[in-house]
Structures are given as C-alpha cells and as structure tokens.
Amino acid sequence: MIRYALKCEEGHEFESWFQSASAFDSLAKSGHLSCAVCGATQVEKTLMTPRVGADKDRAVIVDPKVEALAKMRRDVEENATYVGGEFAEKAREMHEGTSPEGAIYGEASAAETRALIEDGVPVMPLPFKPKQKLQ
Structure with missing residues (x-):
C-alpha cells in the first residue's frame, strides 16, 4: 500500500x-x-x-471547510435521489404536486434554474459536482 x-x-x-x-x-x-x-x-x-517512524501523538490538521463540504456531499448522496439533467422537470413536478415530494439533486441550466426560482420552486446550488455525472 x-x-x-x-x-x-x-x-x-x-x-x-x-x-x-x-x-x-x-x-x-x-x-x-x-x-x-x-x-x-x-x-x-x-x-x-x-513519514519517518510511527508518531502516535501527531496531530492531524483538517480544514473545517473541506470537512463540511465532504459531510454535505455524503449527506446529499445518502439522502437524495440523483435525477441528472431532469432536475428542473422533476423539481417543478414536485412543486406543482404532480409527483411525490422527495429530496433530489442533479443538473439544470442557468435559464432552467432562474425559471424555477422565479416560479417559487425551492432550489439550491450545490458546491460540488455530482459523482454520477462524472462516471
């Protein structure tokens, strides 16, 4: 290793x-x-x-912002459904009550996002790229 x-x-x-x-x-x-x-x-x-020798008392310094982002990513991936490029459509359907509500994440263009916000659909940009998109 x-x-x-x-x-x-x-x-x-x-x-x-x-x-x-x-x-x-x-x-x-x-x-x-x-x-x-x-x-x-x-x-x-x-x-x-x-790393030379074992240092059991060595302090590990972790950037709290990096840890917070990693935790947010885990929470989103564990508790929401990835819908890819259908995000805007799925979010609008949930908002209008034509499909069951649930936590989703995916991609939307700037125009799609702007239209969702203007129509009162609650959306929030994520500070990371979905892993599914990258595969």
Missing part, C-alpha cells in the same frame, strides 16, 4: 491510499480518480513529505 497527497483542479487537497504506484497510474489514466470534496476528475499527485 502507498499513500499519496493529491490535489484536484479546483485546488482541494486530500490524501488517499493505493495498492501500488502502478495502481494509482492505472486509475488516473482510466479516469477513475475523483476529488473527495467536489468530485472533479482532474486529480494529480502533489509533493508529500515522507
């Missing part, structure tokens, strides 16, 4: 374990890596200091 410090195209830094260096290269080449925070697929290794 090998641990790498990684950084996505959006600037989020995180670490991940891989079976080997070649396993990382294979996953990166096939597009199967994504940012733990935003889901971006442009992920690269960054400079990492080697």
Whole structure:
C-alpha cells in the first residue's frame, strides 16, 4: 500500500491510499480518480513529505471547510435521489404536486434554474459536482 497527497483542479487537497504506484497510474489514466470534496476528475499527485517512524501523538490538521463540504456531499448522496439533467422537470413536478415530494439533486441550466426560482420552486446550488455525472 502507498499513500499519496493529491490535489484536484479546483485546488482541494486530500490524501488517499493505493495498492501500488502502478495502481494509482492505472486509475488516473482510466479516469477513475475523483476529488473527495467536489468530485472533479482532474486529480494529480502533489509533493508529500515522507513519514519517518510511527508518531502516535501527531496531530492531524483538517480544514473545517473541506470537512463540511465532504459531510454535505455524503449527506446529499445518502439522502437524495440523483435525477441528472431532469432536475428542473422533476423539481417543478414536485412543486406543482404532480409527483411525490422527495429530496433530489442533479443538473439544470442557468435559464432552467432562474425559471424555477422565479416560479417559487425551492432550489439550491450545490458546491460540488455530482459523482454520477462524472462516471
């Protein structure tokens, strides 16, 4: 097992374990890596200091904003249904009462989002890209 410090195209830094260096290269080449925070697929290794010896008292400093985003992502993915490009249509149907209400997330164009807001449909942009869209 090998641990790498990684950084996505959006600037989020995180670490991940891989079976080997070649396993990382294979996953990166096939597009199967994504940012733990935003889901971006442009992920690269960054400079990492080697860990020398065991340091049980070593404090891990975690950016609270990164943790909050990761938690929000988990909550959305666990408690809402991904509807992809049908988001605007599904949200409008729920608002009008023609389909059952439920938590959904997906993609909508700026014009679709603006129309939903103007019509009083409660929507909120998410600060991350859905993983489903990236697969």
